Amino acid sequence: MQAQEPMPDRVQIGLMALLLGLAAVPLLFYLQPAVSAYIGLLLLLRFVALARPALVPGRWMLVGLALLGVAVVLASYRELAGQDAGTALLLSMMVLKTLEIRSQRDLRLALLLFGFLLVVAFLFNQSPLFAIYLGVLLLGSFMLLADLSARPSTAPWLRSWRPRLHSSGRRALMLSGQALPLALLLFVLFPRLDAPLWSLGLERDRAKTGVSDSLELGNFSELVRSGAVAFHAYFDQPLPVPPEQLYWRGPVLWQTDGRGWEPGPKALMQQLAPVIEPRSPPLDYAIVMEPTEQKWIFPLDRPLQAPADAQLTRDARLLAKEPIRELKRYELRSALSYRSGSLSARERQLALEVPQSVITPRMRRLVNDWQQQSPEPRTLVAQALAHFNQQPFYYSLKPPPLGSNPVDAFLFETRTGYCEHYASSFALLMRVAGIPARLVVGYLGAERNPLGGHYLVRQSDAHAWAEVWLDEEGGWTRIDPTATVAPERVDTDAGLADLGGTAPLRFRVTRDSGLGRLAHSLRLLADAANAGWNNWVVNFSSRRQQRLLEALGLEHLGAYGLVLGLASGAAVLMLGLHAWLARQRWPVDPVERSYARLCQRLARVGLPRRPGEGPRDYLRRAADARPDLAHALLQWLQLYLPLRFGGAATERTRQLLIRREQQLSIRRRASR
Amino acid sequence: MPKLPTLSCKRSRSPELTDATLLTRWFHTLLRRVPMDKQGQASIGPRHIYILPTRAGLGYGLLLFVTLLGALNYQNNLGLLFTFIMAGVSLVSMHHAWFNLLRLRVRAQPGAPVFAGQAVRFTITLEDGRERARGAICLRGGECIDLPAGGAAPVMLPVQTQRRGPLLLREVQLETRYPLGLFRAWSLVAVDAVATVYPRPAPQAPPPQQLTSIDHNASGDQGTGADDFVGARSYAPGDSLRRIDWKALARERGLMVKQFGGDRAARVWLDWAALPPVDDETRIALLCRQVLEASGQDLVYGLRLPGISVERGQGDAHKHRCLTTLAGFRCED
Incomplete structure (x- = not known):
């Protein structure tokens, strides 16, 4: 039907290659080096061939290059379909396609695939800067689309590229501007899925971050030095305790060999949680977890119920059903004070197990001394804590080496360490004394971001504490021996000072220099922007849509309310656009x-x-x-x-x- | 003499959709036409604009569907946002395509006469009636133009001809894929323009009757005399050997006869009845060639057809009259 379409010219092919190259650059960081090299070389060839068309490879050469590309992807990933391999293949073939654009139809097809690539790229990164960058590229693709549909009869290669790109760029901007209200409406009201309909296995293996489910003495120090955000917390009501006393509960560790701690037997711990009796009004809040590739959710100690896609275990751990691969929001409910359920015989046995090889006579002597003064468990705990407080124990992120029996060396020789040393030696001493004890790993404290009104928990807030079973206290009771170290014996120089603004508040690292305060404020500003982005864009969910409906008083309509709002809103916007385009213009003459x-x-x-x-x-x-x-x-x-x-x-x-x-x-x- | 591809005359509508399939043509009969006003101008109104996605637009829709499903399934909000931006832009571009045709004024001018087999070039004038600049408006079968706000511009519409006779341009199709090529808006616009299609001239024709039946009764001098050399024409049996142009023969121009005129130009009748008894269309083709030659030789000539005759005359207007008569002779309606 259509008359012979003109060949796309150099400007159009060049723009396509440029857009593709710019989209490829950030993705190359996520792909294997061999694939990146292949894509980079093809792009280079494309640009050189713009100036010297003789270099465009022939048909057989292209087939060879395509096969090579598939081979490179296969060799790098051993598959073609996963998220990384699929993206590598898509990108390779698209770059190859720019070497074989023979008609405007080819170019339009390449542009369609480019749109797909932009959407796929968000599987890798959802940061605001990246989104803006890709938004500019999307605008570029509209621009090329506009240029392709400009008057085909005037030979475009006769016109210089500058006014052409100027006019098509203006057209692309105008269209995007007019489309934006509709796009935002769709974004806010389009019904979301609560759970995926299918899974193509597009998950990627990424390094796990944050705390792990086992503890080796010394492996916390890396974590504590990281200023990265672990999660954000949002409270609907004022906090009943100061933010530095918020204990965020993670893995619970039962088994120890005297050096490290491991979780309890799976079969036992997967049992459902006993009913917990709150002793303080329950606290409703939400946390937005950064991706960790692990299942831990960090509720406030202790969670009362599990959200839909998570489960609460017997030892009050909150586990997501799938590893947390992307930013995820959880609505939680906790009681800061509670009475836990009963202790089974098996649990009691586990919580009293002592690796005899690491228990030295002087450890037994220490425990015996406390037991002789008062055999009552509650007093015994108080005595142990007093011991840590009165003896010259130091808090330092750079403890001296501890040798083959770290608990003994820490208790009687170096007396310098950080949370995991205190918690693990305390728990071990309690077990020696016959009090059931276990270790909890998580985060302590949160910093309020005054700009966003939310609380920020960093990796450097990672913490470990102990729990002991005290019948008088109603069961498992949290004991944090680290907190008893006298403040003047916190070694702020060793490591902590390096953290600067991101040092945990509880260490009271001074930020009195103006520059330090400024840096801290800027960091809080960036955090507020990022949290807002995550809340309103990345993590916008059906739950938030529901809240929006509630605010409008339409919650009883449910998903129909969304569809109704969508249809009427879109109609109003389209009518508005129509009226605006139809508005009368007066003649110039x-x-x-x-x-x-x-x-x-x-x-x-x-x-x-x-x-x-x-x-x-x-x-x-x-x-x-x-x-x-x-x-x-x-x-x-x-x-x-x-x-x-x-x-x-x-x-x-x-x-x-x-x-x-x-x-x-x-x-x-x-x-x- | 080779057999000519002769087609009888028919008052023909211009084949505005010659390349369309039967289905499309039938579909087009269902659509509204933009009516003409008394001045022969048509202004495209909102009810005359049809719009459908192009193939690229359908592909775009498929892309949006795929990204929508993917982004929903993987709960990737940014992917969703980009999908919606792309969807919004394509919807907005649909409105722009529609408005690009709205209140476009169309007028067709008659095309200059051509011989059958050549293309008539109608001039279609497009004028903006909304004080808006318009981009890439295409005349189906013709070219594409941009219009400045309030401006007007002519577009050539070449129409290939097959038969002699008047060629009527009843409608034209205007279409636009502006601004993104995802949608094609089109309008069928009634126009009224006509062009005369002369018969296809025969490659050669016997010389007109001048030698065998000079009109001796006409007043004034004999058309062809021996006084002044006026030109040359092809040899015909019976010509005097003295008049043969031997120099032309030596230059391999064929057997020519020198013609000498008196003080008046030659007067001839181009007569239907004098031609060999061949079919009508061949006779018309031969007469057409004779008209062209007579006109080229500045003869005074007239045309005699059964039932019609054109008085003898000279000049371009006369030639046009003769050729138009031939074009319309024995037309099936």
């Missing part, structure tokens, strides 16, 4: 403008100009219909015709015409 005004005024009194009716017929018809205006209208027509259709048109007649039109009073059926 004053004579024509005067005629247009006259037409409009006559239309208002019920005499609209018929389509295709010329001024002569129209005004004569109007004069017939309104004898009271006939004279003035016909006189005006006598002035107008020569001005419009040639003849002696002087400036004077032009002004006379406009004045007459302005002086003419047209009223609805003025005089009969």
Whole structure:
């Protein structure tokens, strides 16, 4: 049907290659080096071939290059379908396609795939900067689409590229601007899925971050040095405790060999949680987890129930059903004070197990001393804590090496360490004393971001504490021996100072230098922006849509409310766009403008100009219909015709015409 | 003499959709036409614009569907946002395509006469009636133009001809894929323009009757005398050997006869009845060639057809009259 389409010219092919190259650059970081090299070399060839078309490979060469590309992807990933391999293949073949653009149709196809690539790229990164970058590229693709549909008959290669790109760029901007309200409406109201319909196995293996489910003495120090965000917390109500006393509960560790700690047996711990009796009003809040590739969710100690896609275990760990691969929001409910359920015999046995090889006589002596003073468990715990407080124990992120029996060396020789040393030696001592004890790993404290109103928990807030079973206290009781270290013995120089603004608040690292405070404020600002982005864009979910409906009082409509809002909103926006595009414009020529005004005024009194009716017929018809205006209208027509259709048109007649039109009073059926 | 591809005359509508399939042509009969006003101008109104996605637009829709499903399934909100931006832009571009045709004024001018087999070039004038610049408006079968706000521009519409006779241009199709090529808006616009298609001239024709039946009764001198050399024509049996142009023969121009005129130009009748008894269309082709030659030789010539004759005359207007008579002779309606 269509006449032979012209070949896309160098500008169009060059722009396509440029867009693709720019989209590829950030993705190359996520792909294997061999694939990146292949894509980079092809892009280089493409750009060189723009200047020297003889270098464009022939058909067989292209087939060879395509096979090579598949081979490179296969060799790098051992598959073609996963997220990384699939993206590598898509990108490779698209870059190859730019070497084989033979028609505008080829180029349009490449542009379609480019749109797909942009969407796929968000599987790798969802940061605001990346989104803006890809948004610019999307605009570029509209620009190329606009350029492709500009007048095909004028040979485009005869026109220089600058005005072309200018005009198509303006068109792309205008269209995007007009489309934005509709896109935002769709974004806010389009119903979301709560769970995936299918899984293509597009998950990627990424390094796990954050705390792990086992503890080796010394492996916390890396974590504590990281200022990275672990999660954000959002409270609906004021906090009942100071933020530095918020214990965020993670893995619970039961088994120890004296050096490291491991979780309890799976079969036992997968049992459902016993009913917990809260002793303080429950606290509702939400946390937004950064991706960790692990299942831990960090609720406040202790969670009362599990959200839909997670489960609460017997030892009060909250586990997501799938590893957390992307930013995820959880609505949680916790009680800060509680009575836990019963302790089974198996659990008691586990919580009292002591690796005999690491228990030295002086450890037994220490415990015996405490037991002789008071055998009651509660007093014994208090004595242990007093021991850590009164003896010269130091807090330092750079503890001296501990040798083969770290607990003994820490307790009696170096007496310098951080949370995991304190917690693990405390728990071990309690077990020696016959009090069931276990270790909890998580985060302690949170910093309020005054800009976002939310709380920020960093990796450097990672913490470990102990829990002991005290019948008088109603079961498992949290004991944090680290907190008992006298503040003057916290070694702020060793490691902590390096953290600067991201050091946990509880260490009270001084930030008195103006520059440090400024850096801290900037970091909080960036965090607030990022959290807002995550909340309103990346993590916008059906739950948030529901809240929006609630705010509008439409919650009883449910998903129908969304569809209703979507349909009516889209209709209003489209009508608005239509009206805006249809708005009347006045002619530039004053004579024509005067005629247009006259037409409009006559239309208002019920005499609209018929389509295709010329001024002569129209005004004569109007004069017939309104004898009271006939004279003035016909006189005006006598002035107008020569001005419009040639003849002696002087400036004077032009002004006379406009004045007459302005002086003419047209009223609805003025005089009969 | 080779057999000519002769087609009888038919008052023919211009084949506005010659390349369309039967289905499309039938579909087009269902659509509204933009009517003409008394001045022969048509203004495209909102009810005359049809719009459908192009193939690229359908592909775009498929892309949006795939990205929508993927982004929904993987709960990737940014992918969803980009999908919606792309969807919004394509919807907005649909409105722009529609408005690009709205209130476009169309007028067709008659095309200059051509011989059958050549293309008539109608001039279609497009004028903006909304004070808006318009991009890439294409005349089906013709070219594409941009219009400035309030401006007007002519577009050539070549129409290939097959038969002699008047060629009527009843409608033209205007279409646009502006601004992104995802949608094609089109309008069928009634126009009224006509072009005369002369018969296809025969490659050669016997010389007119001048030698065998000079009109001796006409007043004034004999058309062809022996006084002044006026030109040369092809040899015909019976010509005097003295008049043969031997120099032309030596230059391999064929057997020519020198013609000498008196003080008046030659007067001839180009007569239907004088031609060999061949079929009508061949006779018309031969007469057409004779008209062209007579006109080229500045003869005074007239045309005699059964039932019609054109008085003898000279000049371009006369030639046009003769050829138009031939074009319309024995037309099936």
